[in-house]
Amino acid sequence: MLNKRLLRYLLAGSAVLTASAAFAQAQPPIKIGFMVTLTGPLGIVGQEQYDGFMQAVEERGGKLGGVPVEILKEDDQFKPEVATQIVTKLIERDHVPIITGISGSNVAMAVAKSVTDKGVFLVSTNAGPSPLAGAGCSPNMFVASWQNDMQSESVGRYATDRGYKRIVALAPNYQAGKDYIGGFKRYYKGTLVNEIYTPLNQIDFSAEISQIAADKPDAIFAFYPGALGIAFVRQYQLAGLSKTIPILSAGILEIPAVTALKDSALGALGGTFWSPDIDNAANKHFVENFEKKHDRIPSTWAAQGYDGALLLDSAIAKVKGDVADKDAFRVALKAADFKSVRGNFKFNNNNFPIQDMRVVEAVKDAKGRYTVRTVATPLKDHQDAFHTQCPMK
Incomplete structure (x- = not known):
């Protein structure tokens, strides 16, 4: 028989493990602001980004990096003044640590500095304006698409x-x-x-x-x-x-x-x-699943959204969901440790992609x-x- 001291030790250890598991299960979702253009002539751009992004989230059971996520969808109407109001709400009221999407370069130029200066990570799945690739680059901004x-x-x-x-x-x-x-x-x-x-x-x-x-x-x-x-x-x-x-x-x-x-x-x-038609396993999986769900061939905008979610999935997993550790999360994003639907992908010094460009x-x-x-x-x-x-x- 186990002596009483050993039994108490084992019971205490079991209680700690049970409490840890319960805490992990009770971990609140990571809030992610998803701001794109959903109305007007460019509304299709934002909707396709969203459909691609949400495909990756849904494939992972509503999680990224093994952690539940809450996606706060917002329409900036392709208007910088509207986008500015939205990011203020997302940061100050909703307390999001990550904002993604961004359809228009006019919107990106209006909000990028205010978002990144507040320590919030901005992951663009479309816009890549030149000023933000050059002197206006930020360690807290990553572009999962291209520089314009x-x-x-x-x-x-x-x-x-x-x-x-x-x-x-x-x-x-x-x-x-x-x-x-x-x-x-x-x-x-x-x-x-x-x-x-x-x-x-x-x-x-x-x-x-x-x-x-x-x-x-x-x-x-x-x-x-x-x-x-x-x-x-x-x-x-x-x-x-x-x-x-x-x-x-x-x-x-x-x-x-x-x-x-x-x-x-x-x-x-x-x-x-x-x-x-890019011939790699990640792209074949993406295209096949997108066609099954939406009954249409995905666009580049959808592919960008999907890759943006895969980037976040890889980075959140590396920090075990602790996106509050900004230094570690920044390093994890920079690593870009995911299989892109485009094939070759890595971040340059400015956090914009190095990749093959096609016709x-x-x-x-x-x-x-x-x-x-x-x-x-x-x-x-x-x-x-x-x-x-x-x-x-």
Whole structure:
């Protein structure tokens, strides 16, 4: 028989283990603010980000890193002033340690410093404006998508490789639009005949299309996300220009736009880091499960949201749910210890990705669905142009 002292020791140890297990089970969920654009012409961008992010959460039983999470979904309406009010509420009233999402670069520029200066982690699953990749970088901001210029840089290289001598570039007149055209120019070695910036929510492009017809370029480069891209391509085709002046793009050839445009989109080319046909286990799993749940092919925006959740999943697991240990959580995020749907992924010194940049073409798949496929990878293990301006090592 056990002596009384040993029995008391074992019983005490059992009580401690039971209490520890009960505490772990009772651990409150980690609150994560998920702020994206859900209304207006860019509403599809935010909804796709959310659908991709929540797929990863649901696959893990409502947990990330083995810890329950509470996702506080917010619509910034693509308005910096609305976004500022939302992040104030998320931080001061809801006490979130993490804010993710962020569809627009105008929103990112408005809220990034106020969020990160307060010790809250900002994980963007879309916007990657150049000022935040350079001198405005922060150890508390991580971008799980791309730096804005990167997608158009791949198109600029591709246009050069294809021998296009004269190109007209178009984009909305805001930070992302300027970044995208800037990225294209950085790698395009021909002549930029015209550089056109349109009002942010303009959907009538008749004047711009007439100008393109007058300029007679070899091709055009256009950045128009969401409904803006659908409107532009439809009007471009109706004007008959798509038959003679090819469209090179970034932010247009997303699955929702290609599906809406149908044959109008076929043959158009665009820059990206991801496409549904990337051949790795993580991507096959993501695409298959997304199609089962939503009955549609996922977009790049959804892939970004999914990867953003996988990044958080890996980092939360590394700190065993203790996101209050900010130094440890920061190191865990930087490690990016997850299998990305895009394949190669690691963070640069500025917490923006180093990754392969592709060019995709709008096509029909074997089931007759409108989608995109990779036709080239002009830039491999590509770093953004601004990381050397970031003081972080």
